[in-house]
Amino acid sequence: MSSPLTIALPKGRLYDRVQKHFETKGIFFEFEKRKLVAYDREENLKIYLVKNSDLPTYVAHGIAGMGICGEDVILESGHHFHKLLPFSFGGTSLSLAGLKDFSMEDRGGPLTIATSYTEMTRRYFHDQGIPVKIIKLNGSVELAPVLGLAPCIVDLVETGSTLKANNLEVFQKLHDIKVHLIANPAYYKIHYKAINKFIGQIRED
Template sequence: MKKIKIALTKGRLEKKAVEILRQIGADVSELEDKGRKLVFKGKNENYNLEFFLVKSPDVTTYVEYGAADIGIVGKDTMMEKGRSYYEVLDLNVGKCTFALAALPEFKVDKGFNRKLIATKYPNVAKEYFRKQGQDVEIIKIEGSVELAPILGLADAIVDIVETGTTLKENGLVIVDTICDISARMIVNRASMKTKKDEILKLINAISEVVDKK
């Protein structure tokens, strides 16, 4: 049984991924008692797995370059990074929405000035406005993008919206919904050939769990 290396996104998606892995009979005991370890083994009679936790943008990098066979990461990261791998499964967890949001008086086609858009996802924002046929200037923000229109740095923002509570509390409204996003399972292209049986077994088992949700 060949070992499958899995890169997991730290934080909220990590917990959801571990729960799914537990349901398919994978050994996730080391993941549940992490300590200071960086790599976690999960070998039992069902699977021979090895896990490591990284930030979401790094999941796609590890998978693309083959350091991980499989990654579990948000579709938002995949859209922004645009790397090369197979997207094999929607895990139907971590559901959010990409949205264009602004103060209520904002109109994207109002006035002659070029609109300023603040976002943590410049590539996603650029592609959205390209499809809209609108020329805007994108400002990359690392922290709370909601501040940008409030303080006059930007006219609007492109960001992930889960419940919309943060927007409402800061006086912002959704102008347009760009797309729905969720956690996805991705696979290294070479691994899909060299470890096909083991990977397909995982995909099929996880798919059954996801379909029951």
């Protein structure tokens, strides 16, 4: 029997969606309590459960040959992967938001932005020719304009309800963020036949 393909899945909300989707395609797996490595029932896949933001690191170093994660995590990591299959679930957008009465035109100097997505934010605004000052935060970014740390934030927006609750509004969308099946390019080149078969199995109808 050939050895199983290795794949990293992110902990959290996306994991549940991936597990549910895989089940509809006949791939069943579960992690024993506190365990972070599991096999699917057929033992075609060896699955690692990792922190979302660490997933690209495991795939880039070839520890996991494949992974499923959002484009935000891929872009922020700076690593290059094969993006083999986009999924319709888990999609969101990276947006610029701020207090309702803020005006981009009246800012007088570089735009100060609080965000967890420093790389993507810097790249986006520099591509637009807009100088930005970035304050890195690790979570609850919506607080920054409310408490006066920065007038704007860049964050993932799904429904916009958190923004609304904090009296913030979206000024512009920077990127649509899709969830992808990614692969380490060298791993794909060795296992392309098995991976292509796997893609055929998990492709959405």
